[in-house]
Amino acid sequence: MNYRITHRTTYHYSSPVAVSHHAARLRPRDTDTQRCLEFSLSFDPEPDLLTEHTDSFGNQVSCFSVQKLHTHFEVISRSFVSLMPVLQPDPLQTPPWEAVAAMFRDPVPVDLLDPCQFAFGSPLLVPEMPLRDFALPSFTKGRPILAATADLCRRIHREFAFDPKATTISTPLNEVLEKKRGVCQDFAHLAIASLRAMGLPARYISGYLRTHPPAGKPRLQGVDASHAWASSFVPGFGWVDFDPTNNCFTSLDHITVATGRDFSDVSPVRGIITGGGRHTVGVGVDVEPVGS
Template sequence: MMIYSIRLKIAHFYERPAANSRHLIRVLPRTLPGRQSLTTHLLEIDPEPESRTKAMDFFGNTTHSCAHRDQHAEMSIKLSCHVEVYTPPPWQDKSSDVAYLRSTCDALTDLGSTSPLHFLGPSPRLPRNNAIQGFAHDLYAANASAVENVVRIGKALHEAMTFDATATTVDTDAADAFRLRRGVCQDFSHIMILALRSLGVPVGYVSGYLRTLPPSGGVKLEGADAMHAWVRAWCGPEQGWIEYDPTNATLVGTDHVVAGYGRDYSDVSPVRGHLRSSGGQKNTQAVDVAIAG
């Protein structure tokens, strides 16, 4: 078991004072039985909002909504928490081939929040794309298991793309990032989701935190980490959901901490909202994930 200390700061700076703002915040790590447990946390919002509400969305993610009526030149969100992450059981591929997976999905009727049916078709940020579909079908192996196809496509995407924090923004379409062959974890994840859905594999988006290690002999910088994203794919009733990080070409292990599950980024964005202002704004984010103690 690993115990992580996570600190996050998201700051919004307004060119001219803003007012009448409402924000929905999704940054709190989830408690997932057998996977991870949120033990302590403190979420601070500055300035103190006039109203603040904690709730749970359809996919089981914790949300905090807040409202500021008075004018303010900046707003910050700070999270401090500890999360226990448990060692996963030995890995086994128990999945069938993708053709059988598709027939299994056709027979599903459950529409609960964990149903694979929510993760098969287009979602708000992810309409179908022919180029990404072609990429997936060129890699698809009919005689391989669903897990093998997920890993194959994730590795190929990692090799085809270059991580570049300057190439895209949070609003960039997956199709544009794929055309550029550059982007960040959000882009890698969106492209992989589109690729696998085009094959009939249910796939969702995961937001969370990743422990990053410094180079050999280097010193870990405070706030050098950022919120991370990866994918989760349903590989049949025997296998269930598996998680894969295409940015780092790896199955997810104890270095990943889940904050939210959704169909794409729009379901789990750290902060969404609206406000009244006549100027622009600047946003910053800093995250530090370290072993507690």
């Protein structure tokens, strides 16, 4: 499956901005089942400085600076991505979750040092006891890790309501757990922190989700979503991505952009400005299938 993706982020300021600095993680990653064949960025106004580097998680980061007065700023990324089917292990044939957790206690084998970094707390996530209590019904004694993870995914989908007005980017996870409402970022964070509370590695994935119009209706432009999901490490197989918002393992509808410990590592566009007064941010995503 191939996709053309357009991601538009627009800032409007109530007073002029003298200088703005931004960092963007917008280029879809290359993985075993995904290839980014084309990628470009365009800007309005054009930045005075543009650099690129790869961060410690393997994400491409574009850094740009506008050093002239401006009252709006827009960055548009355009990508052409090819996806192959994702092969998933049989959840019932994966190791018991306790055996996996034991692998990430000192001393950790050298070949597990990379996933080990995702077994601990991170800037936005602390694996506290309430999260362990929430996870425990899924992680019964001897249960295969991927079967337990799938059950956790189902419970989040069943017990939590999708509500864009219930949370913001800064809403703490304990409030999400209490209100049982939130959005994809919250549900991904909840799944990740719950796994870590059980001593298991889990990482955050940002990307895009292709949406499907109702039967007989045309696909509308700009209604696809910037999305977030989670990933669980399965020894002998690797990382397995799952989407608690939609209660599924990832498929050809999920396009991976960036990977990190939590949202703070993978924010699509973030920045700092001098001046600007009040500001508004608009984001639009279009995921267009173009055949296989």
